[in-house]
Amino acid sequence: MYAIETHNLYKTFGWFLSKRKVHALNNLELKVPENVIYGFLGPNGAGKTTTIKILLGLVIPSKGHSKIFGIDTHDPDTRNHVGFLPENPKFYPYLTASDFLDFCGKIIHMDAMERSKRKDELLEKVGLTHAANQKMEGFSRGMLQRMGIAQALISDPDLIILDEPITGLDPMGRADIKRILLELREEGKTIFFSSHILSDVERMCDMVGIINHGQLIEHGSLDELRSDIGVNIHTTGVASNALMEGEKLCDYITLKNGEAIFTLTNKSDKDTVMKFISDNGGSVIRSVKLQEELEAFFLRRIQNDEKAREEEVN
Numbered sequence: 001m002y003a004i005e006t007h008n009l010y011k012t013f014g015w016f017l018s019k020r021k022v023h024a025l026n027n028l029e030l031k032v033p034e035n036v037i038y039g040f041l042g043p044n045g046a047g048k049t050t051t052i053k054i055l056l057g058l059v060i061p062s063k064g065h066s067k068i069f070g071i072d073t074h075d076p077d078t079r080n081h082v083g084f085l086p087e088n089p090k091f092y093p094y095l096t097a098s099d100f101l102d103f104c105g106k107i108i109h110m111d112a113m114e115r116s117k118r119k120d121e122l123l124e125k126v127g128l129t130h131a132a133n134q135k136m137e138g139f140s141r142g143m144l145q146r147m148g149i150a151q152a153l154i155s156d157p158d159l160i161i162l163d164e165p166i167t168g169l170d171p172m173g174r175a176d177i178k179r180i181l182l183e184l185r186e187e188g189k190t191i192f193f194s195s196h197i198l199s200d201v202e203r204m205c206d207m208v209g210i211i212n213h214g215q216l217i218e219h220g221s222l223d224e225l226r227s228d229i230g231v232n233i234h235t236t237g238v239a240s241n242a243l244m245e246g247e248k249l250c251d252y253i254t255l256k257n258g259e260a261i262f263t264l265t266n267k268s269d270k271d272t273v274m275k276f277i278s279d280n281g282g283s284v285i286r287s288v289k290l291q292e293e294l295e296a297f298f299l300r301r302i303q304n305d306e307k308a309r310e311e312e313v314n
Protein backbone atom coordinates (compact mmCIF):
# COMPACT_ATOMS: atom_id res chain seq x y z
CA MET A 1 0.00 0.00 0.00
CA TYR A 2 1.12 3.54 -0.73
CA ALA A 3 0.97 6.41 1.76
CA ILE A 4 -0.12 8.70 -1.09
CA GLU A 5 -1.46 7.73 -4.48
CA THR A 6 -3.05 9.87 -7.17
CA HIS A 7 -4.47 8.56 -10.40
CA ASN A 8 -5.45 10.55 -13.48
CA LEU A 9 -5.69 13.69 -11.33
CA TYR A 10 -6.75 16.96 -12.99
CA LYS A 11 -7.50 20.39 -11.58
CA THR A 12 -8.65 23.31 -13.67
CA PHE A 13 -9.25 26.65 -12.01
CA GLY A 14 -11.69 29.14 -13.55
CA TRP A 15 -15.43 29.23 -14.17
CA PHE A 16 -17.01 26.82 -16.60
CA LEU A 17 -17.44 29.46 -19.34
CA SER A 18 -14.39 31.52 -18.40
CA LYS A 19 -11.72 32.03 -21.05
CA ARG A 20 -9.03 32.36 -18.38
CA LYS A 21 -8.76 28.78 -17.22
CA VAL A 22 -5.67 27.52 -15.42
CA HIS A 23 -4.84 23.86 -15.84
CA ALA A 24 -3.00 23.39 -12.55
CA LEU A 25 -2.90 19.56 -12.66
CA ASN A 26 -2.85 17.51 -15.85
CA ASN A 27 -3.16 13.78 -15.30
CA LEU A 28 -0.97 13.68 -12.20
CA GLU A 29 0.13 10.17 -11.29
CA LEU A 30 1.88 10.09 -7.93
CA LYS A 31 2.94 7.16 -5.76
CA VAL A 32 4.61 7.71 -2.41
CA PRO A 33 5.62 4.54 -0.53
CA GLU A 34 5.27 4.33 3.24
CA ASN A 35 8.04 5.36 5.63
CA VAL A 36 10.06 7.51 3.25
CA ILE A 37 10.94 11.18 3.10
CA TYR A 38 9.62 12.25 -0.30
CA GLY A 39 10.62 15.60 -1.82
CA PHE A 40 7.99 17.07 -4.14
CA LEU A 41 9.81 19.44 -6.48
CA GLY A 42 8.80 21.72 -9.30
CA PRO A 43 9.07 25.31 -10.54
CA ASN A 44 6.73 28.04 -9.25
CA GLY A 45 3.18 27.38 -10.38
CA ALA A 46 3.88 23.71 -11.26
CA GLY A 47 0.98 22.46 -9.12
CA LYS A 48 2.60 21.38 -5.83
CA THR A 49 0.31 23.28 -3.46
CA THR A 50 -2.76 22.34 -5.52
CA THR A 51 -1.81 18.65 -5.20
CA ILE A 52 -1.32 19.00 -1.45
CA LYS A 53 -4.66 20.79 -1.04
CA ILE A 54 -6.44 18.03 -2.96
CA LEU A 55 -4.86 15.40 -0.71
CA LEU A 56 -6.21 17.29 2.29
CA GLY A 57 -9.67 17.81 0.84
CA LEU A 58 -9.19 21.60 0.67
CA VAL A 59 -9.52 21.67 -3.14
CA ILE A 60 -11.84 19.43 -5.13
CA PRO A 61 -10.20 17.84 -8.18
CA SER A 62 -11.80 18.35 -11.61
CA LYS A 63 -11.18 14.68 -12.42
CA GLY A 64 -9.37 11.65 -11.02
CA HIS A 65 -8.66 10.14 -7.62
CA SER A 66 -6.31 10.59 -4.73
CA LYS A 67 -5.82 8.13 -1.89
CA ILE A 68 -4.11 8.21 1.48
CA PHE A 69 -3.14 4.81 2.87
CA GLY A 70 -5.43 3.23 0.30
CA ILE A 71 -8.54 5.27 1.19
CA ASP A 72 -10.02 7.85 -1.17
CA THR A 73 -9.44 11.40 0.12
CA HIS A 74 -13.17 12.11 -0.35
CA ASP A 75 -13.45 10.25 2.96
CA PRO A 76 -12.80 12.78 5.76
CA ASP A 77 -11.45 9.93 7.94
CA THR A 78 -8.27 9.99 5.83
CA ARG A 79 -7.44 13.30 7.57
CA ASN A 80 -7.14 11.43 10.90
CA HIS A 81 -3.86 9.99 9.68
CA VAL A 82 -2.39 13.22 8.31
CA GLY A 83 -0.55 16.18 9.81
CA PHE A 84 -0.22 19.31 7.67
CA LEU A 85 1.95 22.40 7.59
CA PRO A 86 0.65 24.93 5.01
CA GLU A 87 2.78 27.11 2.74
CA ASN A 88 2.25 30.34 4.74
CA PRO A 89 1.10 29.30 8.19
CA LYS A 90 -0.59 31.96 10.36
CA PHE A 91 -0.61 31.81 14.15
CA TYR A 92 -2.54 33.60 16.87
CA PRO A 93 0.12 36.07 18.09
CA TYR A 94 -1.46 36.49 21.52
CA LEU A 95 -1.29 32.75 22.37
CA THR A 96 1.72 31.21 24.03
CA ALA A 97 3.35 28.18 22.38
CA SER A 98 1.87 25.97 25.06
CA ASP A 99 -1.65 27.44 24.77
CA PHE A 100 -1.55 27.13 20.99
CA LEU A 101 -0.75 23.40 21.12
CA ASP A 102 -3.39 22.97 23.82
CA PHE A 103 -5.88 24.64 21.49
CA CYS A 104 -4.84 22.33 18.61
CA GLY A 105 -5.38 19.32 20.91
CA LYS A 106 -8.85 20.58 21.85
CA ILE A 107 -9.85 20.80 18.19
CA ILE A 108 -9.20 17.08 17.79
CA HIS A 109 -10.99 16.29 21.09
CA MET A 110 -7.97 15.24 23.14
CA ASP A 111 -8.63 15.22 26.88
CA ALA A 112 -6.77 17.59 29.22
CA MET A 113 -4.24 15.01 30.45
CA GLU A 114 -3.42 13.86 26.94
CA ARG A 115 -3.04 17.47 25.75
CA SER A 116 -0.73 18.40 28.56
CA LYS A 117 1.52 15.39 27.89
CA ARG A 118 1.47 15.82 24.13
CA LYS A 119 2.29 19.53 24.09
CA ASP A 120 5.33 18.96 26.35
CA GLU A 121 6.51 16.12 24.09
CA LEU A 122 6.07 18.23 20.97
CA LEU A 123 7.74 21.34 22.36
CA GLU A 124 10.69 19.17 23.28
CA LYS A 125 10.74 17.51 19.87
CA VAL A 126 10.91 20.84 18.04
CA GLY A 127 13.32 22.38 20.55
CA LEU A 128 10.95 25.01 21.99
CA THR A 129 10.53 23.87 25.60
CA HIS A 130 12.27 27.07 26.74
CA ALA A 131 9.66 29.19 24.90
CA ALA A 132 6.57 27.25 26.11
CA ASN A 133 5.12 30.24 27.97
CA GLN A 134 6.13 32.96 25.52
CA LYS A 135 3.56 34.60 23.28
CA MET A 136 4.07 33.70 19.64
CA GLU A 137 4.05 37.38 18.58
CA GLY A 138 7.71 37.49 19.61
CA PHE A 139 8.72 34.32 17.74
CA SER A 140 11.26 34.36 14.91
CA ARG A 141 10.38 32.76 11.56
CA GLY A 142 12.35 29.65 12.53
CA MET A 143 10.48 29.34 15.83
CA LEU A 144 7.12 29.76 14.08
CA GLN A 145 8.05 27.14 11.52
CA ARG A 146 8.90 24.73 14.34
CA MET A 147 5.53 25.52 15.95
CA GLY A 148 3.96 24.74 12.57
CA ILE A 149 5.60 21.33 12.60
CA ALA A 150 4.58 20.76 16.23
CA GLN A 151 0.90 21.45 15.44
CA ALA A 152 1.11 19.13 12.40
CA LEU A 153 2.20 16.33 14.75
CA ILE A 154 -0.41 16.85 17.46
CA SER A 155 -2.47 13.77 16.53
CA ASP A 156 0.65 11.61 16.08
CA PRO A 157 -0.15 11.17 12.35
CA ASP A 158 1.39 8.48 10.16
CA LEU A 159 1.73 10.86 7.20
CA ILE A 160 3.08 14.40 7.52
CA ILE A 161 2.57 16.76 4.58
CA LEU A 162 4.61 19.96 4.62
CA ASP A 163 4.35 22.71 2.01
CA GLU A 164 7.79 24.35 1.83
CA PRO A 165 8.81 23.78 5.44
CA ILE A 166 12.38 25.08 5.03
CA THR A 167 11.82 28.16 2.86
CA GLY A 168 13.07 31.36 4.48
CA LEU A 169 14.97 29.65 7.29
CA ASP A 170 18.63 30.24 8.08
CA PRO A 171 21.04 27.26 7.86
CA MET A 172 20.58 26.48 11.58
CA GLY A 173 16.79 26.49 11.22
CA ARG A 174 16.99 24.28 8.14
CA ALA A 175 19.29 21.85 9.94
CA ASP A 176 16.80 21.68 12.85
CA ILE A 177 13.87 20.90 10.56
CA LYS A 178 15.97 18.31 8.75
CA ARG A 179 16.80 16.62 12.08
CA ILE A 180 13.11 16.56 13.07
CA LEU A 181 12.08 15.04 9.72
CA LEU A 182 14.77 12.36 9.91
CA GLU A 183 13.64 11.46 13.46
CA LEU A 184 10.06 11.17 12.25
CA ARG A 185 11.11 8.76 9.52
CA GLU A 186 12.96 6.70 12.15
CA GLU A 187 9.64 6.51 14.05
CA GLY A 188 8.07 4.93 10.94
CA LYS A 189 6.28 8.03 9.63
CA THR A 190 5.98 9.06 5.98
CA ILE A 191 6.98 12.63 5.17
CA PHE A 192 5.89 14.34 1.96
CA PHE A 193 7.12 17.87 1.47
CA SER A 194 7.52 20.44 -1.27
CA SER A 195 10.65 22.56 -1.52
CA HIS A 196 12.80 24.68 -3.77
CA ILE A 197 15.93 24.18 -1.66
CA LEU A 198 17.42 21.31 -3.60
CA SER A 199 20.65 21.01 -1.62
CA ASP A 200 18.61 20.19 1.52
CA VAL A 201 16.27 17.89 -0.39
CA GLU A 202 19.33 16.04 -1.67
CA ARG A 203 20.60 15.53 1.86
CA MET A 204 17.43 14.27 3.48
CA CYS A 205 15.07 12.70 0.92
CA ASP A 206 14.84 9.02 0.07
CA MET A 207 12.79 9.77 -3.01
CA VAL A 208 11.83 12.77 -5.11
CA GLY A 209 9.15 13.54 -7.65
CA ILE A 210 9.39 16.42 -10.11
CA ILE A 211 6.20 18.09 -11.31
CA ASN A 212 6.03 20.48 -14.26
CA HIS A 213 2.82 21.95 -15.71
CA GLY A 214 0.80 19.70 -13.44
CA GLN A 215 2.41 16.44 -14.60
CA LEU A 216 4.89 14.23 -12.81
CA ILE A 217 7.84 14.14 -15.18
CA GLU A 218 10.28 12.23 -12.98
CA HIS A 219 10.24 10.21 -9.78
CA GLY A 220 12.44 7.74 -7.96
CA SER A 221 15.29 7.48 -5.50
CA LEU A 222 18.09 10.02 -5.85
CA ASP A 223 20.45 7.19 -6.72
CA GLU A 224 18.26 6.06 -9.61
CA LEU A 225 17.63 9.53 -10.98
CA ARG A 226 20.95 11.32 -10.95
CA SER A 227 23.53 10.40 -13.58
CA ASP A 228 26.90 9.01 -12.56
CA ILE A 229 29.60 11.54 -13.38
CA GLY A 230 32.65 9.67 -12.14
CA VAL A 231 34.24 7.93 -9.19
CA ASN A 232 36.59 8.72 -6.28
CA ILE A 233 39.14 5.96 -5.71
CA HIS A 234 40.55 6.17 -2.17
CA THR A 235 44.03 4.67 -1.97
CA THR A 236 46.87 4.23 0.48
CA GLY A 237 50.57 3.61 -0.03
CA VAL A 238 50.98 5.10 -3.53
CA ALA A 239 54.57 6.39 -3.82
CA SER A 240 54.37 10.17 -3.37
CA ASN A 241 56.86 10.85 -6.19
CA ALA A 242 54.48 9.08 -8.61
CA LEU A 243 51.44 11.23 -7.87
CA MET A 244 52.22 13.92 -10.44
CA GLU A 245 52.37 11.24 -13.12
CA GLY A 246 49.12 9.74 -11.78
CA GLU A 247 47.31 13.04 -12.12
CA LYS A 248 47.76 12.84 -15.88
CA LEU A 249 45.60 9.68 -15.91
CA CYS A 250 42.63 11.09 -13.98
CA ASP A 251 40.87 14.39 -13.32
CA TYR A 252 42.84 15.22 -10.17
CA ILE A 253 44.28 13.68 -7.00
CA THR A 254 43.48 14.93 -3.47
CA LEU A 255 45.57 14.10 -0.39
CA LYS A 256 43.46 13.71 2.74
CA ASN A 257 43.93 11.85 6.07
CA GLY A 258 46.86 9.91 4.66
CA GLU A 259 44.87 8.81 1.61
CA ALA A 260 45.45 9.72 -2.02
CA ILE A 261 42.03 10.10 -3.64
CA PHE A 262 41.98 9.71 -7.42
CA THR A 263 38.97 11.51 -8.92
CA LEU A 264 37.96 10.02 -12.26
CA THR A 265 35.39 11.38 -14.67
CA ASN A 266 33.45 9.08 -17.00
CA LYS A 267 36.12 9.82 -19.65
CA SER A 268 39.02 8.51 -17.53
CA ASP A 269 40.36 4.99 -18.19
CA LYS A 270 39.70 3.26 -14.86
CA ASP A 271 41.75 0.13 -15.68
CA THR A 272 44.85 2.21 -16.42
CA VAL A 273 44.44 4.11 -13.14
CA MET A 274 44.02 0.86 -11.16
CA LYS A 275 47.17 -0.57 -12.75
CA PHE A 276 49.04 2.66 -12.01
CA ILE A 277 48.00 2.44 -8.32
CA SER A 278 49.22 -1.13 -7.88
CA ASP A 279 52.40 -0.57 -9.96
CA ASN A 280 53.30 2.25 -7.57
CA GLY A 281 52.85 0.27 -4.35
CA GLY A 282 49.33 1.45 -3.57
CA SER A 283 46.17 -0.35 -2.61
CA VAL A 284 42.55 0.67 -3.01
CA ILE A 285 40.59 1.27 0.23
CA ARG A 286 37.24 2.01 -1.37
CA SER A 287 35.59 3.49 -4.46
CA VAL A 288 32.86 6.11 -4.11
CA LYS A 289 30.50 6.80 -7.01
CA LEU A 290 30.11 10.48 -7.94
CA GLN A 291 26.70 11.64 -9.09
CA GLU A 292 25.48 14.90 -10.57
CA GLU A 293 23.90 17.28 -8.06
CA LEU A 294 20.13 17.24 -7.72
CA GLU A 295 20.02 20.86 -8.86
CA ALA A 296 21.78 19.98 -12.13
CA PHE A 297 19.41 17.03 -12.63
CA PHE A 298 16.36 19.17 -11.86
CA LEU A 299 17.35 21.93 -14.30
CA ARG A 300 18.18 19.42 -17.03
CA ARG A 301 14.84 17.63 -16.67
CA ILE A 302 12.77 20.82 -16.57
CA GLN A 303 14.60 22.25 -19.61
CA ASN A 304 14.12 19.01 -21.56
CA ASP A 305 10.45 18.94 -20.64
CA GLU A 306 9.95 22.56 -21.70
CA LYS A 307 11.68 21.83 -25.02
CA ALA A 308 9.52 18.75 -25.65
CA ARG A 309 6.37 20.78 -24.92
CA GLU A 310 7.47 23.53 -27.32
CA GLU A 311 8.15 20.97 -30.06
CA GLU A 312 4.74 19.43 -29.50
CA VAL A 313 3.05 22.82 -29.98
CA ASN A 314 5.00 23.68 -33.17
Ligand SMILES: Nc1ncnc2c1ncn2[C@@H]1O[C@H](COP(=O)(O)OP(=O)(O)OP(=O)(O)O)[C@@H](O)[C@H]1O
Pocket residue numbers: 013014022023024042043044045046047048049050051
Ligand atom coordinates in the same frame (compact mmCIF):
# COMPACT_ATOMS: atom_id res chain seq x y z
N1 LIG B 1 -7.45 29.30 -6.33
C1 LIG B 1 -6.87 29.43 -7.52
N2 LIG B 1 -7.48 30.07 -8.54
C2 LIG B 1 -6.92 30.17 -9.76
N3 LIG B 1 -5.70 29.68 -10.07
C3 LIG B 1 -5.03 29.04 -9.09
C4 LIG B 1 -5.57 28.88 -7.78
N4 LIG B 1 -4.67 28.19 -7.02
C5 LIG B 1 -3.62 27.94 -7.83
N5 LIG B 1 -3.83 28.44 -9.06
C6 LIG B 1 -2.92 28.33 -10.21
O1 LIG B 1 -2.61 26.96 -10.38
C7 LIG B 1 -1.24 26.81 -10.78
C8 LIG B 1 -0.53 25.92 -9.77
O2 LIG B 1 -0.43 26.63 -8.54
P1 LIG B 1 0.24 26.00 -7.24
O3 LIG B 1 0.02 26.97 -6.14
O4 LIG B 1 -0.28 24.62 -7.05
O5 LIG B 1 1.78 25.93 -7.66
P2 LIG B 1 3.07 25.57 -6.79
O6 LIG B 1 3.78 24.48 -7.52
O7 LIG B 1 2.67 25.31 -5.40
O8 LIG B 1 3.93 26.91 -6.93
P3 LIG B 1 4.94 27.59 -5.87
O9 LIG B 1 6.25 26.87 -6.02
O10 LIG B 1 5.03 29.00 -6.36
O11 LIG B 1 4.34 27.49 -4.51
C9 LIG B 1 -0.67 28.21 -10.85
O12 LIG B 1 -0.74 28.64 -12.20
C10 LIG B 1 -1.60 29.03 -9.99
O13 LIG B 1 -1.65 30.36 -10.43
Ligand SMILES: [Mg+2]
Pocket residue numbers: 048049050087163
Ligand atom coordinates in the same frame (compact mmCIF):
# COMPACT_ATOMS: atom_id res chain seq x y z
MG1 LIG C 1 3.12 26.25 -3.60
